[in-house]
Amino acid sequence: MTINPQLPIHFSRTHRLQWEEAQQKFVILYPEGMVELNQSSAEILKCCDGERTLADIVTELEQKFATSGLHPDISAFLEVALNNGWIQQ
Amino acid sequence: MAGYNNNQIKPTPPRWLLAELTYSCPLQCPYCSNPLDYASYKTELSTDDWKRVLTQARKMGAVQLGFSGGEPLTRQDLPELVRHARELGYYSNLITSGYGMTEEKIVQLKEAGLDHIQVSIQASTQELNDHIAGTASFEHKKQVAHLVKKHGYPMVLCVVIHRENIHQMPEILAMAEELGADYLELANTQYYGWAHINRDLLLPTQEQFEKAEAIAQAYKEKVAGKMKIYYVVPDFYEDRPKACMNGWGTTFLTIAPDGVALPCHSARELPGLECPNVNDYSIEEIWYESKTFNFFRGFDWMKEPCRSCDEKEKDFGGCRCQAYLLTGDMYNTDPVCSKSPEHGVIGQAIESARVAALAADEKPLVFRNSKNSRGMD
Numbered sequence: 001m002t003i004n005p006q007l008p009i010h011f012s013r014t015h016r017l018q019w020e021e022a023q024q025k026f027v028i029l030y031p032e033g034m035v036e037l038n039q040s041s042a043e044i045l046k047c048c049d050g051e052r053t054l055a056d057i058v059t060e061l062e063q064k065f066a067t068s069g070l071h072p073d074i075s076a077f078l079e080v081a082l083n084n085g086w087i088q089q
Numbered sequence: 090m091a092g093y094n095n096n097q098i099k100p101t102p103p104r105w106l107l108a109e110l111t112y113s114c115p116l117q118c119p120y121c122s123n124p125l126d127y128a129s130y131k132t133e134l135s136t137d138d139w140k141r142v143l144t145q146a147r148k149m150g151a152v153q154l155g156f157s158g159g160e161p162l163t164r165q166d167l168p169e170l171v172r173h174a175r176e177l178g179y180y181s182n183l184i185t186s187g188y189g190m191t192e193e194k195i196v197q198l199k200e201a202g203l204d205h206i207q208v209s210i211q212a213s214t215q216e217l218n219d220h221i222a223g224t225a226s227f228e229h230k231k232q233v234a235h236l237v238k239k240h241g242y243p244m245v246l247c248v249v250i251h252r253e254n255i256h257q258m259p260e261i262l263a264m265a266e267e268l269g270a271d272y273l274e275l276a277n278t279q280y281y282g283w284a285h286i287n288r289d290l291l292l293p294t295q296e297q298f299e300k301a302e303a304i305a306q307a308y309k310e311k312v313a314g315k316m317k318i319y320y321v322v323p324d325f326y327e328d329r330p331k332a333c334m335n336g337w338g339t340t341f342l343t344i345a346p347d348g349v350a351l352p353c354h355s356a357r358e359l360p361g362l363e364c365p366n367v368n369d370y371s372i373e374e375i376w377y378e379s380k381t382f383n384f385f386r387g388f389d390w391m392k393e394p395c396r397s398c399d400e401k402e403k404d405f406g407g408c409r410c411q412a413y414l415l416t417g418d419m420y421n422t423d424p425v426c427s428k429s430p431e432h433g434v435i436g437q438a439i440e441s442a443r444v445a446a447l448a449a450d451e452k453p454l455v456f457r458n459s460k461n462s463r464g465m466d
Contacts, residue, residue, distance in 0.1 A: 030180075
């Protein structure tokens with residue numbers, strides 16, 4: 001599965017993205033399991049609101065962190081997320 | 090309370106809390122992980138006790154929560170506990186036989202904030218399911234699975250695998266797909282508690298295991314992206330032991346129905362642990378300071394061959410309950426390990442089960458019920 005650039009991306013309804021105070025990081029929770037996220041992965045997933053497309057997310061994060069050239073990294077991570085069922089289109 | 094040794098690093102906090110709400114269960118599965126003498130533990134924690142336990146463990150960092158039993162649906166305060174757990178930010182898993190579940194309850198629990206329901210099915214046919222469960226339950230379980238899906242929960246189907254149903258592997262896989270399971274847990278029986286006393290009748294042969302595993306692995310590829318298959322390996326046919334509980338007192342905390350805190354749900358069988366009760370201590374005191382939770386932390390307790398083994402940080406010497414049940418000494422290397430001087434007991438168990446399977450006069454399974462439990466005090 002690959003990301004369709006035309007379609008918005010939403011976070012999975014059967015997973016939960018949550019800040020964990022004890023661990024000081026975001027985690028993805030699903031049946032009997034948990035994935036700990038680093039800061040950049042969490043920032044990307046927080047943008048998956050069912051309205052933004054891949055290009056929108058790249059623009060948003062490049063502005064937020066005053067940088068450029070994020071497209072390849074974001075695209076690669078979202079593909080991993082899609083194949084793990086964390087996001088859908 | 091003994092306290093952890095100050096020379097050691099402070100233990101990691103619990104991540105997983107298993108709340109065994111009750112030992113009552115309408116089913117009688119002969120591989121149940123509850124203790125053999127469960128009928129002698131009559132008291133159950135109150136609603137307020139459970140709320141306090143959930144609050145204390147969450148504050149320490151526990152995030153995955155399993156409501157289990159027995160059958161947790163027999164507790165009338167389940168929706169209240171689920172609501173409390175959701176407010177605290179737990180991810181709540183309900184581990185149920187489906188017995189006593191209605192559409193109304195599924196909706197009520199969803200509104201209370203339950204995240205996921207795991208339904209167990211014992212086999213792919215009504216006849217075998219109802220025989221193993223000791224209760225007519227097959228059709229209802231399938232209905233419950235449909236309803237879980239209908240109301241937007243991720244649906245996990247759990248099937249415990251043993252010699253009586255392992256030949257149904259293709260049908261079990263097809264049933265899970267047809268029911269729309271998001272996850273299928275194929276749990277090869279772990280031989281503790283009731284499964285330990287029924288082992289001769291439940292342990293499949295190596296050939297049966299290999300055939301079933303090959304079928305399950307091939308199916309995994311077929312349903313990739315649609316249904317995730319968790320395959321719990323049968324450790325009797327492995328060369329190295331499992332990293333039981335991810336290491337003693339590192340991740341998992343079980344609270345038994347009467348409030349006894351356990352590093353794993355079988356630890357009650359081990360002698361001399363003096364397991365603490367949540368009625369007497371806070372979860373923080375239990376986790377960091379109790380003798381029980383410090384008993385097998387780290388590596389100082391190990392005997393040879395574990396002590397000098399370069400894999401001890403990978404598997405922590407395996408399972409303490411298995412070492413105790415099969416060698417009589419809970420400090421021994423898990424005999425599943427081929428480096429264990431007592432590894433021969435595994436071969437003997439496999440051979441004993443094979444002989445029992447071929448014998449014409451197979452003895453009957455001992456079902457998990459109060460009458461049989463009272464006979465085991």
